[in-house]
Amino acid sequence: MSNPAPQKTAISPRREEDFPEWYQQVVRAAELAEPSDVRGCMVIRPWGYGIWENMQRRLDAMFRATGHRNAYFPLFIPLSYFAKEAEHVEGFAKECAVVTHTRLEVDAEGKMKPASALTEPLVVRPTSETIIGASYAKWVQSYRDLPILINQWANVVRWEMRPRLFLRTTEFLWQEGHTVHETEAEARAETKLILDLYERFVRDHLAIPVFTGAKSESEKFPGAVQTLTLEAIVQDRKAIQAGTSHFLGQNFSRASGIQFQNREGKQEFGWTTSWGMTTRLVGTLAMMHGDDDGLVLPPRIAPTQIVILPITPKEETRARVLEACDAFQLQLRGKQFGDSPIEVEVDRRDLGGGVKNWEWIKKGVPVRVEIGPRDLETDSVAVSRRDHPVKSKESMSLQEFAAAVPEMLMSIQQNLYDRAKKFQEENTRVIESKKEFYDFFTAKNADKPEIHGGFALAHWNGSREVEEQIKSDLKVTIRVIPFGESEPGRCIFTREPSARRVVWAKSY
RNA sequence: CGGGCUGUGGCUCAGCUUGGUAGAGCGCCUGGUUCGGGACCAGGAGGCCGUGGGUUCAAAUCCCACCAGCCCGACCA
CATH class of the missing domain: 3.40.50.800 (Anticodon-binding domain)
Structure with missing residues (x-):
């Protein structure tokens, strides 16, 4: 943009020249957002926020239509609550912002210093399962109190090391749904219901086609029994997760004490779910539809048509x-x-x-x-x-x-x-051999990798070891294990039997 | 958090090797000429050169520390 020479396109570099840089330029040029002085945080400008507001409006209507209601829970989570679910804490520990003090005082050098330490540190929510669970534990006594179907629109904080506007920022906006059900089947149905709702939302409003299905064990939400996901492919042929819906089993109800007397008069832990979509979708939209002249917005989500x-x-x-x-x-x-x-x-x-x-x-x-x-x-x-x-x-x-x-x-x-x-479709390929797989995901120019790869549909033996090997070799992971029928075959890495093909890709 | 690169008016950058307290283009303001198009001419405003310390008669320039940003890695929506 500083280049005084006449340009063919409004955005430079063009997508094929340098996709990450192109993305940043589009976000700036379209006035979606800009970096703030606070590390990792962004200022969402009116045009970008207008898109988010439209997403909120559409999603909110869909949640309401399916019986969900909005509520609001605290930003701060007592450390002890947060620590209740072992896998959950472990998963989020590294990215937690923790409030340890209140009050500011002027010290000897004239600088402001935190003055009084809290007895118990407060975690700034990276997600709200535990704090919401604490309320649900109080609200649920009987099977007659179920289901609880609540959504919250909120900001969350995850202390990320490599922020990128919309795609990964320290603070971001999202909606998080949290439900409790009487039976496992009901909770599983809810998880699927929301996944389908999400799929309709991105298809009808954002014009984004996705693959849907489940995450592998190693990719699922910390503390979940099963994570369902929507995976889109953007123009550099990398995958981006557009939303997730988790079946949490009884893990969190056990941790938070969400118990009810069931129809047989016995105490039972509730079956919970959680699900979310974030401002990352704004960035997804840019990478999905943008061209070398900037953003291209689907009319249904554009702040101005x-x-x-x-x-x-x-x-x-x-x-x-x-x-x-x-x-x-x-x-x-x-x-x-x-x-x-x-x-x-x-x-x-x-x-x-x-x-x-x-x-x-x-x-x-x-x-x-x-x-x-x-x-x-x-x-x-x-x-x-x-x-x-x-x-x-x-x-x-x-x-x-x-x-x-x-x-x-x-x-x-x-x-x-x-x-x-x-x-x-053009960038989703059925792959039958390990060699073909490695070729598919290896750039021809190693120094400055060109846009390559895509979604690979390949058989897999179901083992974590294979996943890890592929990840360390190629930075490729299983994005989604699709629903539906798939012909059985043999794992392309081990030749062991495989029930179905899974979707592999590099990802955001 | 590790490795590399970078930090100079709003933006992109030159100047730094060979210390003598700042330049360009774009943008902005004013006037004029244009006008189905990111135009042109003239004039103008705007910078404690990321922050702090050090060396020196003198630092954007040399040294140290810190902070921030970008790219790559680990992690993630």
């Missing part, structure tokens, strides 16, 4: 053009896209040239509409779709466009999904 750009070359026509833009905005606002009114914005900023146009391209707004003096005479507009080449625009009559808008947005939404689906 249509931006009207007034073209005001001459002072004397300026007022009339702006007036026409406002009128058109009003007209479009009355229209529905799916179940919501269309969001339309007129960019009246007094900026010259095509600066405004490029800003909106980089932000990925689905449709740009230009209205200038010449259009006024013919009652027409010049329309550009973000899923089409940036230079292309189509002239159509005002009324024609107004009538076609919902369909056009739908078509963009569908186009983005189709593209992503095609990309997923």
Whole structure:
């Protein structure tokens, strides 16, 4: 961007040149977020937060529709609560932020110092199973109190070593659902219900196709019996987890004392689940649909679906053009896209040239509409779709466009999904031998690896040793063990029998 | 947390080897010319050179420590 020479694309480097750098540039250029002065933490800017708000709105409606209700639990978790579930603490110990003091006092050198140590340190929640479990233990007495179906929208802190905007930050936003059920079957059904809900959400709103299924033992959530996952493939052919849903068995209810008297009059531990989606999805969206000119947003999740750009070359026509833009905005606002009114914005900023146009391209707004003096005479507009080449625009009559808008947005939404689906299919390969597997995941240029690999469907003997070997050799892991039928075969690494193919990939 | 690289106006960076207290491009402000397009011309604002210490008559430049960022590794949503 500092390069004074003319550029073909709005973002440099281009994706194939340096994908991680491209991603960072897109996040900046689209004004999604920026690093803050606090290590590992980011400032989410209005455009990025608007996307998150839309995700929240959609998900929240889906949770409500399936009987879940929102609540809020404390940010701080007493260390002793947190330590109750052994596997759980172990899994999160290294990334916990811990509050040990209250009060600040000025010391001899004039510096502020924490003054009074807490009797019991407080863990800043990396997730809330234990603190919520403490409440559930009080609320649950009888099978008649079940199920408990609660969701919380919150921030969490995981002290990560290598932060990247949206993908991995020390603090992030998410929703975490926590439920308690009377039976194992019911809890397992809940876990699956949420997975399906998530899959619908990312498919219908984010235009993201995923593989769904279970995590292997070594990849599952600390403390869970089973973790279900949604795995998407982004444009550098790495996998990214779009959400998880955990069946926790009785592990956490045992740890927190969530007990109830069952229908036979016996004390029994509740069967719990937890599930979450995070602001990481905003980054996923960028890596999934973005191009070399910036972000490309699916209309259903874009904070603004249509931006009207007034073209005001001459002072004397300026007022009339702006007036026409406002009128058109009003007209479009009355229209529905799916179940919501269309969001339309007129960019009246007094900026010259095509600066405004490029800003909106980089932000990925689905449709740009230009209205200038010449259009006024013919009652027409010049329309550009973000899923089409940036230079292309189509002239159509005002009324024609107004009538076609919902369909056009739908078509963009569908186009983005189709593209992503095609990309997923093209980069998912059935692999039959160890050599083929290693070739698939080895870059030709070792010094500066080109984009390579993808999703590999291969047979596996089910052992952790094989997983570890592959991980240390290639940084490739089992992303998901898909549901459904799969023909049996032989593990491509050991030749031992294998019940099904699993999905392997490098991942975020 | 280990290894490597980097830290100079809002952004990208030059200057540092051979110490003498700052430059460019972009952005920003003003005026003008343009105008279906990230334009052009002229003028202007803006920097305790990451922080702290040291060496020196003198430090962006040399030395030490710390902090932060990026890339690679271990970990993770």
